[in-house]
Amino acid sequence: EAGVAQSPRYKIIExxxxxxxxxxxxxxxxxxxxxxxxxxxxxxxxxQFQNNGVVDDxxxxxxxxxxxxxxxxxxxxxxQPAKLEDSxxxxxxxxxxxxxxxxxxxxxxxxxx
Amino acid sequence: xxxxxxPPSMDCAxxxxxxxxxxxxxxxxxxxVYWYRQIHSQGPQYIIHGLKNNETNEMxxxxxxxxxxxxxxxxxxxxxxxxxxxxxxVRSNSGGSNYKLTFGKGTLLTVNP
Numbered sequence: 001e002a003g004v005a006q007s008p009r010y011k012i013i014e015x016x017x018x019x020x021x022x023x024x025x026x027x028x029x030x031x032x033x034x035x036x037x038x039x040x041x042x043x044x045x046x047x048q049f050q051n052n053g054v055v056d057d058x059x060x061x062x063x064x065x066x067x068x069x070x071x072x073x074x075x076x077x078x079x080q081p082a083k084l085e086d087s088x089x090x091x092x093x094x095x096x097x098x099x100x101x102x103x104x105x106x107x108x109x110x111x112x113x
Numbered sequence: 114x115x116x117x118x119x120p121p122s123m124d125c126a127x128x129x130x131x132x133x134x135x136x137x138x139x140x141x142x143x144x145x146v147y148w149y150r151q152i153h154s155q156g157p158q159y160i161i162h163g164l165k166n167n168e169t170n171e172m173x174x175x176x177x178x179x180x181x182x183x184x185x186x187x188x189x190x191x192x193x194x195x196x197x198x199x200x201x202x203v204r205s206n207s208g209g210s211n212y213k214l215t216f217g218k219g220t221l222l223t224v225n226p
Contacts, residue, residue: 004156031211042200042216043157055211091156098210100147104156 004105012111018080025094035091122221131188135201138182150197191224
């Protein structure tokens with residue numbers, strides 16, 4: 001069974017530039033999560049989708065971060081403009097609805113310089 | 114969301130049992146305890162979950178106290194590959210049939226040869 005796919009694996013950008021991350025969840029998983037993990041901390045939930053609807057985006061910095069899941073499958077997370085403090089690993093995860101067993105991708109490591 | 118408290122780090126000798134404690138004194142009656150681990154440079158990986166009863170699978174055992182205010186994850190025969198950060202999470206409801214996983218800082222388990 002294919003896992004959660006994320007790209008790119010690494011990205012280096014200058015502050016004030018924009019960046020986008022892509023996630024393809026496990027087939028059939030209606031729930032999709034984006035997490036931000038700053039070095040030395042646990043993952044922090046940014047946004048949770050069920051199909052193409054947002055369930056929870058309470059911790060998403062909406063002035064610069066946006067996410068979409070137009071067809072209820074793939075998702076993109078965008079940052080515009082990026083700040084130095086956005087340097088982190090961005091993790092995508094998916095699960096069946098109502099299940100706490102989430103499957104994570106390997107993440108995208110973003111460095112903002 | 115029910116908070117969890119874990120020791121920041123623990124050591125274990127290879128081949129011995131690793132017992133990782135977690136306190137979740139504010140857990141509600143219908144909230145599950147989940148355990149994930151994160152090996153360096155990888156996304157978190159599901160280990161096990163439980164509500165009231167003790168649980169066991171091919172990876173680990175989960176012991177939940179009768180009052181449900183604490184739990185222990187047991188890796189029966191730790192190997193060097195079990196070196197990772199272990200997260201204890203109380204799964205909370207984010208609306209309807211949706212649940213979210215809120216990660217803390219976890220416990221860094223180091224298995225020594």
